[in-house]
């Protein structure tokens with residue numbers, strides 16, 4: 041198939057788009073001018089040099105091996121899809137081909153459809169650049185073909201990758217392959233027939249679970265469930281797949297077309313029950329995510345009206361979802377997360393991460409035990425040190441409870457839990473420290489002393505990390521001669537659950553130390569983000585205005601419960617007051633003081649939390665805060681807190697004219713969130729985050745756990761701010777600062793961007809910040 045190139049090619053990107061749009065990379069040059077041709081050739085050459093191609097080799101046994109090559113994850117870019125179609129058609133035409141084996145290059149089947157294409161659609165609004173893969177390639181060219189195809193799977197088969205394999209007539213996999221349909225995390229649904237074929241291969245309940253929770257399974261589980269037909273070693277994969285394909289061609293094995301299967305589906309009434317339950321669950325866990333309900337609807341279409349109709353509906357809904365704001369936001373988050381792993385002069389200077397096999401954790405409190413849990417779950421041996429056996433036993437028990445909790449919640453198998461626990465050793469002195477690769481210090485009062493002690497106890501290559509949200513690393517390292525090895529590792533509680541890891545560097549931290557800790561972060565399944573050394577680092581610094589502005593509003597006469605209600609209906613998991621109850625007032629007072637000292641010009645000093653403490657309240661810790669907490673029931677607003685709030689208002693005495701201010705619901709949401717945007721602008725401006733040079737990174741996302749986040753801030757707080765409009769934010773803050781004081785004063789960065797009409801994210805690389813981290817404030 042051919043495509044015509046516009047005679048006027050404006051830029052390189054445009055050419056890339058055209059090249060991607062092509063159903064074949066066989067290009068008609070007839071209508072393009074000389075300049076355009078050379079750009080096209082250069083673009084194709086680049087792709088080819090990067091190894092982007094589909095190859096086909098036909099063996100003497102009559103089996104064509106079709107291989108997807110698109111490093112690093114063999115994503116299904118548009119030229120790859122075109123190449124697959126071309127090679128399958130060639131295989132059908134050739135008399136020397138009896139059967140086909142489809143596989144991926146370099147130990148990976150495929151990471152799925154090319155997510156860059158979604159981004160192109162979001163940029164251009166042009167949905168027609170999405171090719172028709174589901175019917176044209178998967179149904180017509182592969183599944184309904186006159187020659188059988190077997191998928192040989194190694195490594196990854198995710199999203200469109202797994203969907204391609206399900207279009208084949210059998211699937212053979214190497215051990216530990218990762219199989220899943222994670223499309224919902226990108227705001228879309230499986231679009232190459234996955235919503236129809238997966239239920240037909242593994243049963244409806246399991247398929248719904250895999251899709252709605254974006255949960256991958258291993259090839260071993262896939263074999264048990266029937267998704268995988270045979271499990272063989274990586275060395276045997278191609279040989280067994282070839283034989284299997286020939287066996288199907290010669291009818292020694294069944295020629296199965298997944299879309300036509302019904303043997304794994306239960307009765308219509310049972311299926312409806314399963315889907316009804318899934319709908320209810322999704323309503324609770326993903327209330328603002330349209331793709332969840334849409335996915336269930338599409339699955340139901342196939343159950344009621346047959347797989348083919350399901351595929352047609354899937355294709356229609358897929359396109360609608362690609363254009364949704366949720367997808368726009370979540371795709372932004374996907375690339376934002378990857379951007380965090382690129383730190384100039386650190387990750388681009390050829391350093392290889394050193395193996396970290398054994399870690400010493402000093403301090404077994406809440407954070408120490410959480411960090412220990414995260415490490416042992418990833419097979420890293422931990423020596424946990426405490427100052428006496430009572431504390432040590434308590435720390436070990438907490439780790440065991442964390443691990444047991446995962447087993448109870450069915451997140452971890454018992455044998456893996458046993459293995460994890462066996463990786464832990466409790467100690468009371470430094471003798472076990474002589475061969476550790478990293479030492480992590482839980483927040484302790486005697487930081488300088490401990491650092492100089494462990495410097496002597498640990499080997500010279502050992503990374504010296506401290507978990508802290510505020511500590512000044514320069515001061516901590518002062519009494520050591522190892523400042524290049526000192527680094528902050530800011531985990532968020534509970535450390536074995538929360539995905540974000542802030543890696544705090546000082547001017548002296550070596551690039552090797554940063555690379556090593558980033559790698560450990562990835563191994564223990566965190567999103568490591570490198571930040572500079574300042575009060576609150578990036579996350580707490582950005583979010584401190586969240587509770588501050590809520591406090592200010594209360595002192596201006598707004599009801600606490602109204603604020604919480606509006607913030608939760610906006611889509612955040614909890615309002616600022618419930619969050620304060622959860623985090624504990626000790627944290628609020630301590631952190632509040634630090635910020636007040638660091639940023640006195642923009643701190644609102646509310647005595648409310650101290651008054652609550654004076655009145656015997658300590659939030660969730662003692663069951664009494666703004667809310668009442670009783671076992672087994674949801675937090676209830678506590679009206680008896682209102683007189684304390686009145687007392688607070690008398691002290692601050694900022695009610696304009698002695699009367700509560702009159703504000704709309706929307707203004708309240710904006711008055712809580714715009715100051716967060718404002719602080720994020722300062723963080724970007726100061727370059728706190730990630731890079732000393734090069735493009736700035738910014739605070740972007742509040743939704744590491746996307747199911748909990750508001751749809752309209754799904755792409756992150758600054759992403760959201762750009763959709764609201766920097767000018768509206770700037771003028772609102774300016775107005776409030778005139779009315780209510782300096783707390784709302786717009787930052788220089790915001791003012792500049794708003795007045796020049798430049799989006800906040802323009803020219804700024806993105807950093808992922810998790811909504812779940814709000815609980816840390």
Ligand SMILES: C[C@H](O)CC(=O)SCCNC(=O)CCNC(=O)[C@H](O)C(C)(C)COP(=O)(O)OP(=O)(O)OC[C@H]1O[C@@H](n2cnc3c(N)ncnc32)[C@H](O)[C@@H]1OP(=O)(O)O
Nearest residue numbers: 113115151152153154155156198199200222230231232378
């Ligand atoms: C129609 C269909 O149903 C729709 C789809 O298929 S949508 C796509 C579904 N697939 C996914 O969601 C998988 C997304 N990818 C991932 O989860 C992870 O990248 C992975 C598990 C594949 C690999 O993880 P890991 O080894 O840690 O590498 P990671 O750093 O994430 O990715 C390596 C590179 O591959 C890129 N990449 C990964 N998957 C990609 C994809 N599907 N499309 C485009 N690029 C992709 C990343 O952007 C990154 O690029 P960079 O080096 O330039 O930053």
